[in-house]
Amino acid sequence: MIVKQPKEYKVGINEIRQVTSLLKNRYDFDFTEYAVSSLQRRIIRVLGLYNLDGIDDLLKKMILEKEFHNTFIEEITVNTTEMFRAPSMWKSLRENIFEKLKTKSRIRIWHAGCSSGEEVYSMTILLKEMEIYDKVTLYATDLNTQVIESAKKGVYPIRNMELNEANYQRYGGKENFSDYYSVSGHTAKMDQSLLSNVRFLVHNLAQDDSFLKFDLILCRNVMIYFDKVLQDNVFKLFHKSLNNHAYFVIGSKESMIWCSINNKFKIIDDKEKIYQVLV
Numbered sequence: 001m002i003v004k005q006p007k008e009y010k011v012g013i014n015e016i017r018q019v020t021s022l023l024k025n026r027y028d029f030d031f032t033e034y035a036v037s038s039l040q041r042r043i044i045r046v047l048g049l050y051n052l053d054g055i056d057d058l059l060k061k062m063i064l065e066k067e068f069h070n071t072f073i074e075e076i077t078v079n080t081t082e083m084f085r086a087p088s089m090w091k092s093l094r095e096n097i098f099e100k101l102k103t104k105s106r107i108r109i110w111h112a113g114c115s116s117g118e119e120v121y122s123m124t125i126l127l128k129e130m131e132i133y134d135k136v137t138l139y140a141t142d143l144n145t146q147v148i149e150s151a152k153k154g155v156y157p158i159r160n161m162e163l164n165e166a167n168y169q170r171y172g173g174k175e176n177f178s179d180y181y182s183v184s185g186h187t188a189k190m191d192q193s194l195l196s197n198v199r200f201l202v203h204n205l206a207q208d209d210s211f212l213k214f215d216l217i218l219c220r221n222v223m224i225y226f227d228k229v230l231q232d233n234v235f236k237l238f239h240k241s242l243n244n245h246a247y248f249v250i251g252s253k254e255s256m257i258w259c260s261i262n263n264k265f266k267i268i269d270d271k272e273k274i275y276q277v278l279v
């Protein structure tokens with residue numbers, strides 16, 4: 001039997017630049033300020049997945065096959081997510097942030113880089129259980145149209161629900177978690193009434209501007225894929241989009257210590273990466 005050896009791909013900075021230039025010039029998607037190491041890993045993965053000979057083959061495929069650039073973008077943007085991801089952050093949000101925000105008559109929240117929606121469903125469950133959902137409007141955005149469509153549908157593999165439920169328990173959820181979805185075959189469909197105050201939009205943090213003012217913005221596990229210049233610009237975009245004294249949450253492996261506007265935020269919960277705008 002002949003065992004096929006996996007191809008060894010050479011993807012250096014020049015090859016990465018060829019790919020990002022094509023995406024920018026031909027399709028208006030700007031990945032030029034994404035972290036090189038992550039782009040390199042993801043491009044190599046795509047080359048193997050589609051059994052391509054190398055970068056030239058990939059560029060040709062992106063030019064000749066009309067929809068392939070969308071598939072490629074889906075492959076290089078990491079969409080992994082889960083409900084109540086980092087349960088202690090959700091607990092802190094409930095106890096330290098919403099206990100204060102709930103006195104407001106209207107609350108506006110932005111989930112930037114919401115992926116397939118698990119973070120949004122978690123938030124709406126938290127708000128319902130605190131009995132403040134009716135006065136909240138949530139905006140959930142991502143650059144990837146495909147994940148936005150999945151988020152709207154709220155249909156997830158049933159095997160994911162075990163982890164989602166474990167996170168919900170660790171967060172200290174009050175209800176029977178399975179009441180929030182219905183099961184059909186191997187899938188779970190989230191109760192669509194959870195989305196009554198949610199607006200889904202396509203928004204690219206690398207290219208699009210601020211669109212409203214918010215009381216809370218969550219952008220977790222997204223900026224980790226950006227280089228420092230882009231991260232700094234996106235921090236400015238969020239600052240511009242936050243009301244005075246509003247709150248801001250990033251992912252556990254992300255940091256804003258070094259960013260040029262970090263003096264405009266104070267730390268509310270250092271471990272959970274929750275910040276507040278100073279003025």
Ligand SMILES: C[S@@+](CC[C@H](N)C(=O)[O-])C[C@H]1O[C@@H](n2cnc3c(N)ncnc32)[C@H](O)[C@@H]1O
Nearest residue numbers: 077078081113115142143144204205206220221
């Ligand atoms: C790892 S997921 C994070 C999902 C969720 N926030 C969480 O923490 O579980 C990263 C998401 O960021 C999105 N993303 C990547 N670059 C983006 C950009 N420039 N603008 C908006 N979303 C972006 C990806 O499409 C992906 O859905």
